[in-house]
Amino acid sequence: MASGTGIRPFARLLDKSKAPVWAISPTGKLIYLSSGCSEWLGVECELLLDRRSVAGAPISNDRLDLIAAALAPPAELSGRGTASLRITPPIVDQHRGTNREVRFVRLGDGDAALVIAVAGNFDDRVPDPELKDAVAIRQQLDSWRRRNATIATNITAGTSNLARRLRRRMLVASSIRTDVGFFGPPGSGGESILARIHELSAPGENLVNVEGPLMDSELLDATLMPALHHLAEAKEARVTALVRGLDEMPFEAQQRLASLLDTFSGRLRLLAMCGTQLLELNAHEDDVISETLSLDEERARGLCPQLIDVISSLTVVNRELAARVEDVPMMATAMLDARHAAGEGPAERISRAALDALVIYPWPGNHEELEDAIRYAIRTATGSIIAVKHLPLAIRSYQPGAPLKRAKHIKLSLDDALQRYELRLIRETLEAADGNRAEAARRLGISRARLIRRLDEHSPTSLPRKESR
Amino acid sequence: MDLSLVDPGVIRPWLICEAGGRWLTAVRRFGAEIVPPELVPNIESAERDQVLAKLARPVPSIVLWETRRESLALSCDSLARTADLNPRTLQIVACHQLSHRERLCLTPYPVSAMVEHPEDLTRLTRMIHLHFARWTQVID
Numbered sequence: 001m002a003s004g005t006g007i008r009p010f011a012r013l014l015d016k017s018k019a020p021v022w023a024i025s026p027t028g029k030l031i032y033l034s035s036g037c038s039e040w041l042g043v044e045c046e047l048l049l050d051r052r053s054v055a056g057a058p059i060s061n062d063r064l065d066l067i068a069a070a071l072a073p074p075a076e077l078s079g080r081g082t083a084s085l086r087i088t089p090p091i092v093d094q095h096r097g098t099n100r101e102v103r104f105v106r107l108g109d110g111d112a113a114l115v116i117a118v119a120g121n122f123d124d125r126v127p128d129p130e131l132k133d134a135v136a137i138r139q140q141l142d143s144w145r146r147r148n149a150t151i152a153t154n155i156t157a158g159t160s161n162l163a164r165r166l167r168r169r170m171l172v173a174s175s176i177r178t179d180v181g182f183f184g185p186p187g188s189g190g191e192s193i194l195a196r197i198h199e200l201s202a203p204g205e206n207l208v209n210v211e212g213p214l215m216d217s218e219l220l221d222a223t224l225m226p227a228l229h230h231l232a233e234a235k236e237a238r239v240t241a242l243v244r245g246l247d248e249m250p251f252e253a254q255q256r257l258a259s260l261l262d263t264f265s266g267r268l269r270l271l272a273m274c275g276t277q278l279l280e281l282n283a284h285e286d287d288v289i290s291e292t293l294s295l296d297e298e299r300a301r302g303l304c305p306q307l308i309d310v311i312s313s314l315t316v317v318n319r320e321l322a323a324r325v326e327d328v329p330m331m332a333t334a335m336l337d338a339r340h341a342a343g344e345g346p347a348e349r350i351s352r353a354a355l356d357a358l359v360i361y362p363w364p365g366n367h368e369e370l371e372d373a374i375r376y377a378i379r380t381a382t383g384s385i386i387a388v389k390h391l392p393l394a395i396r397s398y399q400p401g402a403p404l405k406r407a408k409h410i411k412l413s414l415d416d417a418l419q420r421y422e423l424r425l426i427r428e429t430l431e432a433a434d435g436n437r438a439e440a441a442r443r444l445g446i447s448r449a450r451l452i453r454r455l456d457e458h459s460p461t462s463l464p465r466k467e468s469r
Numbered sequence: 470m471d472l473s474l475v476d477p478g479v480i481r482p483w484l485i486c487e488a489g490g491r492w493l494t495a496v497r498r499f500g501a502e503i504v505p506p507e508l509v510p511n512i513e514s515a516e517r518d519q520v521l522a523k524l525a526r527p528v529p530s531i532v533l534w535e536t537r538r539e540s541l542a543l544s545c546d547s548l549a550r551t552a553d554l555n556p557r558t559l560q561i562v563a564c565h566q567l568s569h570r571e572r573l574c575l576t577p578y579p580v581s582a583m584v585e586h587p588e589d590l591t592r593l594t595r596m597i598h599l600h601f602a603r604w605t606q607v608i609d
Contacts, residue, residue, distance in 0.1 A: 129566035133586075325588045325591050326588045326589070326591060326592065328588060329586070329588065355586070356491060356494075356586070356587055359495075359586070359587045360494055360495060360498045360587060362498075399494070400494060400497040401497070416476060417474040417475075420473055420474055421473070421474060424473050
């Protein structure tokens with residue numbers, strides 16, 4: 001028969017550690033208590049041996065029985081195998097034992113099961129803060145998926161106002177078959193948004209892709225030829241034209257497109273990516289098309305009036321990703337989820353440090369760049385977590401510059417700036433010359449009198465103190 | 470171009486007291502966007518003791534305190550002392566893995582906002598604009 005090694009060295013170490021450890025026999029009686037228990041409970045351990053320690057069992061009024069009962073494991077231990085409990089020992093002769101976390105482990109099964117308990121200050125029930133953060137993002141994501149099951153694309157994920165507006169617009173565009181104009185910077189996911197709108201608003205309808213900037217009116221006719229034939233042949237036929245870069249399409253081609261849309265009155269539908277002009281021209285009105293545009297402005301916008309009329313029926317606007325910073329963690333997680341579900345890699349979540357790097361990066365390539373970054377990270381990551389080192393070099397090495405470099409609108413007076421520069425130079429040179437004015441003047445190549453005059457001019461008493469902006 | 474060439478009247482100190490560089494990077498990224506366009510934030514990292522010295526001048530400013538569980542009491546003290554020394558300071562607490570109960574300890578002190586992650590900073594734009602507008606009116 002196999003046997004274990006000697007228990008005495010182990011028992012000695014347990015006693016030495018001062019940790020309260022006890023064991024409960026299969027019959028529910030205390031069979032071992034370490035010396036730490038005496039200190040914690042305020043009674044000699046020997047007095048507790050062979051006393052019943054079973055949750056819910058009837059006990060006498062003997063204070064030792066009460067203490068033994070307080071050490072009992074919770075009832076769920078028999079089913080689960082482990083259990084946690086916070087135990088406050090009963091007060092014995094003015095001794096008040098501290099409240100401690102206890103972990104119980106069941107050894108063996110059935111009638112031979114032995115219980116070992118350890119009391120201490122454990123914090124394993126407090127979730128890892130990093131994990132807690134990841135869970136919070138995932139809960140937000142799940143909530144977004146539940147609420148927006150029909151239009152859920154990664155680009156619409158987020159809690160910002162811009163994300164909410166985008167979702168509302170998409171919801172309307174998806175519920176009705178109408179012409180739609182999409183406005184957004186390059187890489188803002190216009191194509192996937194329009195494709196989703198088409199899929200939802202006109203499932204099964206033929207779609208023709210048109211590269212706007214490459215078209216002239218003849219080429220447009222040639223591209224749309226099969227669709228036009230289809231429309232001419234059957235009166236109930238419907239076709240959607242998805243035009244990329246409508247604002248860069250030559251005006252004659254735009255006018256031809258408008259004429260075709262008019263000819264087939266509603267049966268030929270336009271889904272168009274119209275560039276970012278709307279945002280620039282109507283920044284204050286957001287995505288409301290101004291009704292007072294002059295012809296020159298229309299040309300500046302890049303859209304002919306007839307097509308403006310067409311896309312006025314519904315416009316969808318997606319701003320640059322840098323304007324949706326608070327949505328970046330959720331969007332990145334949504335992208336990761338989609339790729340993980342498709343079996344692209346083992347990564348299941350993004351570490352907080354990596355999310356910070358994604359938030360800090362300015363995203364000149366907008367949503368598509370984020371999608372590319374997540375794709376790259378999934379391929380690079382070998383474990384279940386995407387860390388900073390798995391992100392593309394441009395993102396993980398990005399360091400934001402001083403705000404002044406970006407604050408180009410700050411007005412600078414050249415004279416003031418030169419004065420300040422001169423003063424700084426004089427002060428630095430004076431410091432280097434240990435306050436010797438003659439030496440400083442010599443180093444600067446000016447006379448001592450001029451140096452003193454400059455210092456006097458710039459001294460705080462001679463300068464008006466500027467506090468207001 | 471450096472800050473010494475800019476009109477000192479438009480410079481506003483933004484001090485960051487933290488362990489590491491997470492918030493300094495974040496404020497460098499978003500600071501210029503969330504302060505009014507006519508002002509320039511002078512973003513600096515500072516030790517807890519240095520912050521009070523740097524706020525001695527009564528200029529409207531911002532301090533971001535990164536607060537951890539182990540430095541909660543110190544942070545409360547710093548918040549109170551900073552408000553006493555320079556009431557024109559907007560104090561932001563960056564909570565580093567603080568529980569709700571620990572955050573509640575901070576609320577009696579003059580904390581204008583609590584943030585948890587860098588992306589939360591962009592939500593403070595309106596508050597920061599109003600803060601500087603209020604103190605500019607007083608100065609004018």
